Amino acid sequence: MKKILVIIAAVTVALAIYTKKAVHAQGLTEFEYTTVEKVGMLNGIPLPFEPSSVTKTYFRRKDGISGSIIKETRKGRTVTTASYRSPKDNAEVTVQVDANIRTTYPAPPEAVRNWVSFPVLDDCRRAYNASQLYGQTELSGVMVQKLRQINKSEEAEFYVAPSLGCAVLEEHHKWKDAQGAFVSWTNVELVDLKLAPPNPAYFDLGAGATEASPSEARRVIRSLLYPGEPIPDCYEKSNAKFDLMYHRRAKEAARGWVK
Secondary structure: HHHHHHHHHHHHHHHHHHHHHHHHHOOOOOEEEEEEEEEEOOOOOOOOOOOOOEEEEEEEEOOOOOEEEEEEEEEEEEEEEEEEEEOOOOOOEEHHHHHHHEEEEOOHHHHHHHHHHOOOOOOOOOOOOOEEEEEEEEEEOOOEEEEEOOOOOEEEEEEEHHHHHOOEEEEEEEEEOOOOOOOEEEEEEEEEOOOOOOOOOHHOOOOOOEEOOOOOOOOOHHHOOOOOOOOHHHHHHHHHHHHHHHHHHHHHHOOOOOO
């Protein structure tokens, strides 16, 4: 009986390895999709500020190289930021397209391996902690799981696609005040989805751009969106945190990621 159980276990493991290799050999599902962000107040209260218009395009190639392009417009001024994971450079790269500067975060080998491989997830709750699965639906011909998160500050719903590596195609947030009453909302709505190779030009962004620290790049963004306005202390504090991670990654890469 023990021998039979051992044989069954061995066959199961071999089948799982074969299936995983077969799935990886097929490559990832290529896609390109765009979302638009909308914000508002509840109970007829007007927004206390002029919101930015934010459009995001996400994309992924069959070899696992992926990224996003974010266009933020405020008072007629648009700033374009591109981010991508580059196994060729072993790095995560963020490009401020309008200023032609880039910030490169070296990535450890295990992270790079994850970019060009992928887990087969049938339940996206594994990718989003503290989420409740409350149904599924279809968006632009793709089946998505509906996940919900509830905490003291918000209630949020995420429409995620297991077939696309649990990519978030839509999200809906209702924000609470200190007393727990809902006061505002943020929706990220899907406007376009293509299950096809993404635009090749996306992957050339940043070529020839000048390297800059995160704080330098973020100050450029802010100066373009908020010309002439002072930089808040909280913004500079977050800049310092980004710079710390940036220099730490560079040192770890120089040591060959040896801890």
